[in-house]
Structures are given as C-alpha cells and as structure tokens.
Amino acid sequence: MSSDNSSWNRFARLKVSSKDVNKRLRKIEKGSLRHAHKFVTSRLDRLSNVRRRVSVWIILVLVMIGASAVQWHISRNSFTTMAYTSGGSYSEGVLGPLENLNPIFAKTNAEKSAAKLLFSSLYRYDSTGNIKADMADSVSVNDKETEYTVKLKKGLKWSDGQDLTADDVIFTLKLLANPEVGAEISGWKSIKFEKVSDDSVKFILPSSYSPFVHALTFPIIPKHILKDVKPSNLREHDFNKSPISSGPFAFRLLQNVTSDGSKKVLYLQSNSNYYGGTPKLERFQLYAYPTQDDIAKSLRTREITGTPELIYNDQSAEVKSMCRQKRIL
Incomplete structure (x- = not known):
C-alpha cells in the first residue's frame, strides 16, 4: 500500500501543462499524416503504373486480334470461291x-x-432482255436479208430421250401457221420455211426485216408425240396436261x-x-x-x-x- 501511494505522489508532483499535451498531440498527428500521405502516394503511383501496363497489353492484344482477322479474311478470299x-x-x-x-x-x-x-426455242431472251441463242448453234443471212438459215446445236433431245431435230421445228411452224390450231403465237402465215438438213432450217421472208431473229423465240413441240393428232383436236390432247419437254x-x-x-x-x-x-x-x-x-x-x-x-x-x-x-x- 505504501508503494502505491509513493507512485501516486510522484505522478501528482509532475507539472504537465495542457499546452504541452496539445503540442505533443499535434506533433504525433503531423507525423501520422506524413506517414499516411507517403503510404497512399506510393500506392497510387504503383496503381497508375499498373494501369498503364494493363492498357498497353490490352491495346497489343486488340491489334493482334485485328491483324489475325484481316489475315484470315485475305486468306479466305484468296483460297476459297463461291460455287x-x-x-x-x-x-x-x-x-x-x-x-x-x-x-x-x-x-x-x-x-x-x-x-x-x-x-426451249431457237432463240430466247436473257435476264437483261437481250436476245441470245437457245437451241440454235448459228444463223446465216443472205445479202438481201430475206433468207435466214438456222443450224441447231448437236445432241438435242426431248425429256423422253428422243432426238430433237429440224423436223420438230418444221412441225411446230406448220401448226403455228395453221388457223385450225388457233395458236396464241401469230405472224407465220406470210413466212415460208423449209428443212435444209436434219439440223438446219431455212426461213424465207417476203422482204427484208432485220429484227426477224426476235421471231425465232417461239417454243418447239415434239413431232413424235403429236404428229398423228388433227390440228383441230390439238387443244384437247393429253399432251397439254402432261407434256414431253425440251x-x-x-x-x-x-x-x-x-x-x-x-x-x-x-x-x-x-x-x-x-x-x-x-x-x-x-x-x-x-x-x-x-x-x-x-x-x-x-x-x-x-x-x-x-x-x-x-x-x-x-x-x-x-x-x-x-x-x-x-x-x-
């Protein structure tokens, strides 16, 4: 008990003013702030460096991806084709x-x-409206432009395997020129035509007519199917419901x-x-x-x-x- 009283007496005899206490507290606070600022600043500097490095790596990766995509696109166009x-x-x-x-x-x-x-026809129109050869291989015209000789392509066949020849062309033209048939295609009454060979037909015009090739777009029908049908009965034939085609x-x-x-x-x-x-x-x-x-x-x-x-x-x-x-x- 005496030792405790002695310690208390010594502490009581200490002369510590509030001014000294405040001074020491401010010193401690300044020191703490200085250390805290140094710690945070160093962390921020490190974080900034990390961000810069990460940004550089991201940019490099994006550049590599873009370069790979361009290379793939170029390679695909070079080595592939649409078919x-x-x-x-x-x-x-x-x-x-x-x-x-x-x-x-x-x-x-x-x-x-x-x-x-x-x-098919001797000539036809393409998707742009221009006339071009269909089953015709070539056409020759005389000097007066009144005779057109059309030569057929080789190896023409009907869908049933029968050969398609000049006989089919002549047979179709005769039907178009016959009023008993009542065909929707007209204009063939004044034009003469004749077989030159199995693959050639000659058209004889009454006068020169330069656009005549446009008249050669008429469809050709099979003689071996319809040769025995009367012209007046042609509209009622079974061919009209299930045709053989070319x-x-x-x-x-x-x-x-x-x-x-x-x-x-x-x-x-x-x-x-x-x-x-x-x-x-x-x-x-x-x-x-x-x-x-x-x-x-x-x-x-x-x-x-x-x-x-x-x-x-x-x-x-x-x-x-x-x-x-x-x-x-």
Missing part, C-alpha cells in the same frame, strides 16, 4: 389460270411461265389445290436430257393463284419462295421485310 451445289427446291407464285401446258396455247402468266421452264425442267405432276381449280401447283423436276446440262435446282414448283392478294398471302405464310407478279412498293411492311431478307420482288 453452286446441286439439289434444292424453289416455289414461285404466278397468276393463273393454269389450264394448258402446250406452249403454243400459253395465254396467262402461269401458262407462259410454265412454257419457259418446260420448252427445257431445263421436265413435267412431274399438275395438282388441283382447290375444288374449283382456281389454284393449282405444277411440280417439275430437273431435265437430265437438257442440252445445257442438268439444272442445279432439283425441283421447281409453280403455284398458280387467281389473284395478287392470294400471292401476297402465300408470301407471308412462306408457301412460295418468290413471285414476279407483285410490285415491291405496293406491299405491306411485313412482306417488304421478308422480301429484303430473301432478295425477291
């Missing part, structure tokens, strides 16, 4: 009716579309979709005997509709893939969007 492949199907909508598949009787858009798919596609089936026959589907398949080679497209469906509204509806429901019958600006936003995706119309 068509065989197979597939296409469905097109056209305005009907579709009653007759004999091309010389084609009257509606549907029948004309079917004729182009099924039958174009890129061959007939498969003509189906009535509606009970009144206003909507029909013509099913075609690639013609392996086509002179231009078997088409890459394996199947072609031609949908014949009674109205344009029916065609637009079929586009929306994706029953058909495309159509030449509709004007893009007249369609709804939904149809326009779909057409842009498919690149049709």
